[in-house]
Amino acid sequence: MASHPRITARRVPPALTAAATAVALAAGLLGAAAGTGNATARSVGGTDSGIDSVPTGIRTVSSGWTVPWGLSWLPDGSALLTERDSFKLFKLTQSGTRTQVGTVPNVVTTNGEGGLLGVAVSPNWNSDHYVYLMHSAASDNRIVRMTYDGSSLSGYKVLVTGIAKNKYHNGGRIKFGPDGYLYATTGDGQNGDRAQDKNSLNGKILRMTADGKPAPGNPFGTLVFSLGHRNPQGLTWDAQGRLWEAEFGNSKYDELNLIESGKNYGWPVCEGTCSTSGMTNPKRQWTVSEASPSAVAYADGALYLAALRGERLWRIPVSGTSAGTPVAYYTSQYGRLRTVEKVPGKNALWLSTTNADNNGGEPDGADKVFQVDLG
Template sequence: MALASALAIGLLISAPGTSHGAGPRDVAGTRHAAGTHHLASEPGSPRTVSTGWSVPWGLSWLPDGSALLTERDAFKVYTLTRDGTKRQVGEVPNVVTTSGEGGLLSIAVSPSWNADHYVYVMHTAAEGNRIARMTFDGSALADYKVVVDGIRKNTYHNGGRIKFGPDGYLYATTGDARTPDLAQDRTSLNGKILRMTPEGKPAPGNPFHSLVYSYGHRNPQGITWDAQGRLWEGELGDQTYDELNLIEPGKNYGWPRCEGSCSTSGMTDPKRQWPVAEASPSAVAYADGAIYMAALRGERLWRIPVDGASAGTPKAYYAHTYGRLRTVESVPGTKSLWLTTTNADNSGEGEPGSDTVFQIDLT
């Protein structure tokens, strides 16, 4: 399926001379037949856009084509242009670290930024995880305001991805805060995908008349929409399987009763699943007929062709070449992606300032 030119995207990765993976591979334990999918395009040779980062976690595009990026442990926000010019524009207040996966997580530019100058951040605070709104005038961040709180935090399993959907509403992923039963509790904001208005209120049409859009999630860190507006989610599993899910409102995605596909009534199976050593997914992005999924423990980029509601055979790229891959986003108006590493995190694989933003064109 070719992506319409208005939605064409780009991929960021670094280091010349990178070789592709060994070829297509089936995913163990997946029960969904996907048929045959043509690879419309594949990642080409990568190039470095910017170096010297420390755990760049969130990335969102401004209308002028530059990006806003967050550093998780430093609580700082930067602009980064496509020619690699980096500039700090502020530090988000009230952020705390959990000495694990908490801190300043993702960022989302308002779809009406030219009019309202709003940007949104999700972060860990003293009381728990929260979503806040700030103004950005093109030079500096200001006017911090909490729009959603009451999301439990933990050292691990904080979720943390926020994005505006094609419907204009803000979506957020939340982890189970290492309390698995919260994922099945529809009154809790943890272990969920949330959908809200720009003011942080339940969006019209939400299935439970609350912020909750879907539930039964362990630690989702990636969401994206395909060319038809379907919502896809990447989720870190426990000891067995990580997941790629097609999200529908009100559906139960199984955790903790199920990890990967299962036969429990009322649970929604993933479209694809991976052994945790091959994935541990963070961000996902859609480009030119495929979902791209950045893998942390798996240290590779997965390409999963999608056709309607089915997901084809995944293929891995750049395995163990760049370390932990955190955030992947399509570049507006191009057939490219940007990709960040987070080797300077608590994995012990890198020092502060050792992370990179890459670009790869789809060929």
């Protein structure tokens, strides 16, 4: 099954549930609603600042995009963004100036969810100028490295191959962790058995060195860090360095998982919470109509989850290894939300849409990048 095509109406004023009204009014946002979540509510403690920081406003940074997908920050505070279907890489400043820096070679579309996906700027970019990308190629999905010198994109070195591709379920998010290693999400390619096969790179979270080799300490001595994933696309780390992941379910539940080395997250045996021995349950789950999460970011004591089919931004407070009650913002106001990232040096997020794909149905150029201020 694909990653939940959009079936909800656009720009319908959302109804506030009683549980969320106080939160929404305190935030000054009538678009907020508490998540049903199909999970038990848990109270959590304070945030990093000691104050519950919530979305307080949203503005457009840049428009005219067609399915922007990956986003990674450069040291100067500007961002590199990929466009999935044009195979282009852009630089976007915080003032909204957009510049095309190159086209990534050897990328193909899958006429579904594949193409040019994640991007990760090297943590040593000031000295090596490396940019890492994940994309669909003629025979597989792969992770490559290119050089961006601040003006143009050059070189092309393949680091990881052999990740099976499909029209759907390609994963594609890549990020450097606080440990300096590169993490990547891979989908099952619509073959759930791969997710449980430790010898397959599909249905996994991978962890590697900057040269694409298995990172020291990986649980199986391979690239595999965790297994049992269907179509994971969101990765982020909290202030204590814990890894959180957002994952598309099939027809029942989407998941927010706390990822630990060597753990099995259940797919295809489990979708959402289950009692099967050896499987790790999600910290939160949503019905697929509420979420379809493509990205997750951490900011000031909470996780922010961007929902495609759900057309909303979920805020989930975290305390230690617990995830609190989800609250939704901007429901049905901006369409399908793809990527969310914390803005460096600001208590704010960047949030992008995917309305110009087959599920969104809007014309090329209809997508936007927003800034969500927190306070």
